[in-house]
Amino acid sequence: MTRPVRIGNVSGLYGDRPSGIREMLDGEMIDVITGDWLAELTMLIMAKTMARRPDGGYGRTFVTQLEDTMGEILERGVKVVVNAGGLDPIGCADAVRELGAKLGLAPVVAAITGDDLAPRLGELQKAGEAFTNLDTGEQLGERAERIVVANAYLGGWGIVAALGQGADIVVTGRVTDAALVEGTAAWWHRWERTDWDALAGAVVAGHVIECSTQATGGNYSGFSELADTRLFGFPWADVAADGSSVIGKHPGTGGEVTVGTVTSQLLYEIGGPEYHNADVTARFDSVDIAQVGTDRVALSGIKGQPPPPTLKVGAAYQGGFRNSMMVGITGLEAQAKADLFTKQFWAQCPWGPEDYAEVRTTWIGRGESDPSTNAAAVSYLEIAVRDSDEEKVGRRWADAMVHVALGSFPGLFGVWPPRRATAFATFWPTTIDRRHVAQTIHLDAGTATVAETDPGPGFIAEVLEAHTAAPPQGETTRAPLGAVVDARSGDKGGNANLGVFTRDDAGYPWLESFLTIERLQELLPEVAGLEVDRYEFPRLRALNFVIHGILDEGVSSSLRVDPQAKGLGEYLRAKHAMVPRALIEQET
Numbered sequence: 007m008t009r010p011v012r013i014g015n016v017s018g019l020y021g022d023r024p025s026g027i028r029e030m031l032d033g034e035m036i037d038v039i040t041g042d043w044l045a046e047l048t049m050l051i052m053a054k055t056m057a058r059r060p061d062g063g064y065g066r067t068f069v070t071q072l073e074d075t076m077g078e079i080l081e082r083g084v085k086v087v088v089n090a091g092g093l094d095p096i097g098c099a100d101a102v103r104e105l106g107a108k109l110g111l112a113p114v115v116a117a118i119t120g121d122d123l124a125p126r127l128g129e130l131q132k133a134g135e136a137f138t139n140l141d142t143g144e145q146l147g148e149r150a151e152r153i154v155v156a157n158a159y160l161g162g163w164g165i166v167a168a169l170g171q172g173a174d175i176v177v178t179g180r181v182t183d184a185a186l187v188e189g190t191a192a193w194w195h196r197w198e199r200t201d202w203d204a205l206a207g208a209v210v211a212g213h214v215i216e217c218s219t220q221a222t223g224g225n226y227s228g229f230s231e232l233a234d235t236r237l238f239g240f241p242w243a244d245v246a247a248d249g250s251s252v253i254g255k256h257p258g259t260g261g262e263v264t265v266g267t268v269t270s271q272l273l274y275e276i277g278g279p280e281y282h283n284a285d286v287t288a289r290f291d292s293v294d295i296a297q298v299g300t301d302r303v304a305l306s307g308i309k310g311q312p313p314p315p316t317l318k319v320g321a322a323y324q325g326g327f328r329n330s331m332m333v334g335i336t337g338l339e340a341q342a343k344a345d346l347f348t349k350q351f352w353a354q355c356p357w358g359p360e361d362y363a364e365v366r367t368t369w370i371g372r373g374e375s376d377p378s379t380n381a382a383a384v385s386y387l388e389i390a391v392r393d394s395d396e397e398k399v400g401r402r403w404a405d406a407m408v409h410v411a412l413g414s415f416p417g418l419f420g421v422w423p424p425r426r427a428t429a430f431a432t433f434w435p436t437t438i439d440r441r442h443v444a445q446t447i448h449l450d451a452g453t454a455t456v457a458e459t460d461p462g463p464g465f466i467a468e469v470l471e472a473h474t475a476a477p478p479q480g481e482t483t484r485a486p487l488g489a490v491v492d493a494r495s496g497d498k499g500g501n502a503n504l505g506v507f508t509r510d511d512a513g514y515p516w517l518e519s520f521l522t523i524e525r526l527q528e529l530l531p532e533v534a535g536l537e538v539d540r541y542e543f544p545r546l547r548a549l550n551f552v553i554h555g556i557l558d559e560g561v562s563s564s565l566r567v568d569p570q571a572k573g574l575g576e577y578l579r580a581k582h583a584m585v586p587r588a589l590i591e592q593e594t
C-alpha cells in the first residue's frame with residue numbers, strides 16, 4: 007500500500023485562469039499538477055490557427071504559466087501532466103524544453119502522440135473502419151476528404167509509461183479528460199490494466215476535477231448558499247490505492263467543496279450509469295458520496311468493468327457557413343415590432359427562408375410592461391442562418407438589415423451589426439477499433455510505443471441497489487423547480503445532457519417519480535419531439551437526461567442562443583410546477 011497521491015487540476019479549458027499552476031504550488035503539498043486544455047471546439051480552433059501559424063496547434067498559455075513556476079516544480083519534484091499538446095504535442099514539448107533552457111533548467115519532457123487520425127482516414131477506411139456516426143448511424147464515406155480534425159480519445163497508459171521513464175512534464179494530445187488523473191494514479195500506485203475498480207475510482211475523481219473550479223463552486227446551482235464566493239480555488243483529489251478519493255481544495259482559497267458542488271460536476275457531460283473511458287468503464291451508479299470535513303468530499307465504493315473494444319473519436323468536417331444578426335426592441339407592441347422587422351427583412355433579402363439549409367428566429371427576453379429602466383424595457387430579436395453557399399449567408403444577407411433599418415419599427419437599434427459569413431464544422435462522433443491505435447512516447451532518449459488497453463473478456467460489475475425513501479406526502483404548491491432541485495447541463499456534440507439532483511435524501515423519491523421524459527418535454531417545449539434518454543442515479547439523488555439533436559450538429563454549427571447547453575439546467579430550474587410543500591419548507 008502507498009499513501010494517496012494528491013493530484014491538483016489547474017485548467018478546465020484553453021483560456022482558464024492563467025495563475026492556476028502558481029496557485030496550486032502556493033497551497034498545501036501537491037504531488038502532481040494536471041490541466042485540461044481541450045474541448046471539441048478547441049480542437050477546431052487549434053486547427054484553424056495552425057493553418058495560419060505552424061506553432062498554433064497547442065496551448066501556448068500552458069507554456070507561459072511555466073515561466074515563473076518551472077524551477078519550483080523541478081525543485082519540489084512535482085510532476086506535471088497536461089493535454090495542452092492539442093494537435094501538436096511534440097511542438098508543445100519542444101517549447102517547454104526551450105523555455106527550460108532559457109531559464110537554465112533541464113526538465114525531462116515527454117510528448118504523447120497517436121491520437122491524430124486525420125492523415126490516416128483513407129488507410130483506415132480501406133482497413134474496414136466505416137467511422138459510423140454515433141448519433142445518426144451514417145458512415146463517414148466521402149466526407150473523409152473534408153475532415154478538419156479527427157482524434158481518438160486515448161487512455162492513461164502512455165502517461166504511466168512517460169512518468170515511469172522519468173518525465174517531469176508530460177504533454178499529451180487528445181486523451182480522455184479523466185485519463186490525466188487516471189494515468190497519474192495508475193503510475194503512482196503501480197496498478198495493473200485489470201485493476202478495474204481502482205481505475206474506475208480514479209476516472210471518477212478525474213471527472214470531478216477536470217473542469218477546474220467547477221468542483222469548488224463554479225457553475226453550481228446552489229452558488230448563493232456558498233459562504234465564500236471569492237474567486238473559486240482550484241481542486242485536488244487524494245486518490246488512494248483502492249481508487250477511492252477525497253476531493254478538496256487548498257485552505258484560504260475561494261469557493262467550497264461540498265456534496266452539492268461535487269455532485270454537480272459528477273453529472274456533467276455524462277450519459278447512463280456506464281461511463282466508458284479508454285481504459286475502464288466506471289459505474290457511476292455505484293458512487294457513494296459523503297462530506298467528511300470542511301472542503302472534503304469522499305468518493306468510494308466505485309465499481310469498474312472493461313471498456314468497449316473501440317475508442318471514441320471526435321472528428322469534424324467542413325460543414326458550410328453561418329451568420330446571424332440581432333436587433334433591440336423596446337417598449338410596447340414588441341411582438342408586432344418583431345413580426346414587422348422579420349417580414350421586411352426577408353422582403354429585402356435576395357433569398358427567402360426556404361432557400362437556406364436552416365433559418366432560426368429567436369425572440370430573447372420580454373421587456374417589463376411598466377419598465378423601471380430603459381434597459382428593462384428591451385427584448386431582442388435574433389435571426390440566424392446556415393447554408394453550404396457562402397454567398398447566401400454573407401454580406402448581401404447581412405446588408406438586408408441595414409437596408410430596412412430606417413423604415414422599420416420605432417426604436418430599432420442594432421446589437422449585432424452586419425458581418426461576414428463564418429465557416430463552421432460539423433461534429434462527427436464515432437469510434438475506431440482500438441487495435442488500430444497506439445500511443446507513442448517521445449523523450450530525449452528516443453520513442454516507445456504503448457498499446458491501448460486490451461479489454462479482454464467483458465463482464466458487468468455488480469452494483470448493490472441503493473435504498474431510497476418513500477416520496478413525501480402532504481400538500482403541494484406551485485413553485486419554481488429550483489426551489490427544491492439543482493441542475494447541471496452541457497454539450498456532447500449535437501446532444502445535451504441535463505443532470506437534475508436533490509439536496510437531500512427526502513427529495514429524490516419525489517424527483518424520480520415526478521420528472522419523467524414526458525414531464526420534461528412538457529416543461530421545456532424545445533425538447534418536445536426530440537429523442538430523450540433518462541437515467542436514474544439514486545446514490546447521487548439524481549436523474550440524468552440525454553437530449554439528442556438539440557444542439558444541431560455540434561457547437562460549431564449550432565444556431566441556438568446557448569450552443570453548448572450551459573444554461574439548459576437553469577432554464578429547467580426556472581420553470582414552475584406543483585412541488586411538495588414539505589420540500590420547500592425544508593429548504594427554508
